[in-house]
């Protein structure tokens with residue numbers, strides 16, 4: 001990756017300046033010329049207590065086989081009865097979510113071809129010239145668009161990654177918001193890109209709603225409650241591209257954080273990099289091409305009245321190869337009030353977080369606060385006007 005100056009980005013007023021003697025140039029993360037610099041700019045170097053550790057042990061993440069649950073008649077029935085396979089799946093999810101909030105799902109019903117196409121198109125997008133990618137440049141305060149290490153957004157602890165984020169609305173196929181996003185911004189030639197990610201997001205949304213049924217059962221709530229809460233979801237799809245780094249021990253691909261969203265369904269490529277903080281130790285989650293990594297986010301933690309915790313995790317980079325991950329962030333309709341179902345409230349467990357909408361929390365992370373491991377508490381304090 002080279003750091004070089006190109007025409008200023010719209011966010012130049014916030015772009016940290018790279019001091020090359022007396023010439024101030026905007027800091028642009030341009031990975032097209034990689035590893036030509038012996039070092040990395042200071043803005044990408046993380047504090048000692050957050051630098052990655054070498055060779056962390058693997059985490060044995062619960063693996064949930066969805067075959068029977070998805071094929072079983074009761075996966076479409078109402079809440080009247082649940083088969084033993086459904087109850088077993090919800091038990092495994094409960095176990096995982098009471099430990100660290102991460103689990104794997106296999107036999108999820110999503111075709112290997114669709115997953116492979118999504119990875120292939122991601123590789124093709126990030127291989128485009130920077131000027132082409134910047135046609136989708138993320139605007140300040142917005143969650144969608146292309147970002148190269150957020151150089152226009154943060155001035156320190158920059159992540160070693162490029163991202164492309166776009167919106168998906170589950171409106172039962174009435175709109176093709178993802179396909180239109182690519183075609184409107186990049187032209188009709190990108191229709192194949194848009195079709196693949198439209199189909200991928202529809203599949204992610206459908207899988208998310210099935211997982212919401214299992215989460216409802218695991219919490220002793222009506223199995224339709226969370227599924228219906230997330231119908232008409234207004235979610236975020238994010239493509240994470242991590243170029244190889246000549247100093248992987250000094251920086252991070254994605255800093256330590258809990259996802260502010262509700263549920264994340266992530267597909268890693270074959271390169272190790274995802275780490276979860278469990279029992280005071282960073283643990284790696286080994287890539288499994290047949291599995292999606294699923295984790296609870298802050299918004300679901302609030303919906304569960306803190307019964308389930310969103311989990312601290314990060315992504316590390318390496319000096320040998322690029323790494324890619326597809327992250328689908330399930331989010332409720334923007335104006336839907338996030339509050340726990342009454343089954344999760346009683347005199348011993350009062351409300352843990354105030355009512356809020358996802359729209360408010362999203363704006364907080366995009367305009368006021370860099371999501372980390374304390375986002376939800378900082379947001380709650382901000383809502384109740386306490387100093388952060």
Ligand SMILES: C=C1C[C@]23C[C@H]1CC[C@H]2[C@]1(C)CCC[C@@](C)(C(=O)O)[C@H]1[C@@H]3C(=O)O
Nearest residue numbers: 159254255257259260261329365366370371
């Ligand atoms: C709502 C979101 C904000 C982030 C993307 C989604 C869910 C994860 C969030 C994020 C990845 C947490 C770490 C910091 C962050 C700035 C990043 O590294 O990308 C976060 C995303 C964001 O604010 O763009």
Ligand SMILES: O=C(O)CCC(=O)C(=O)O
Nearest residue numbers: 240254273274315325327
């Ligand atoms: O790339 C990864 O493995 C994790 C990325 C992540 O945590 C995120 O985008 O929220």
Ligand SMILES: [Fe+2]
Nearest residue numbers: 257258259313
């Ligand atoms: Fe995350």
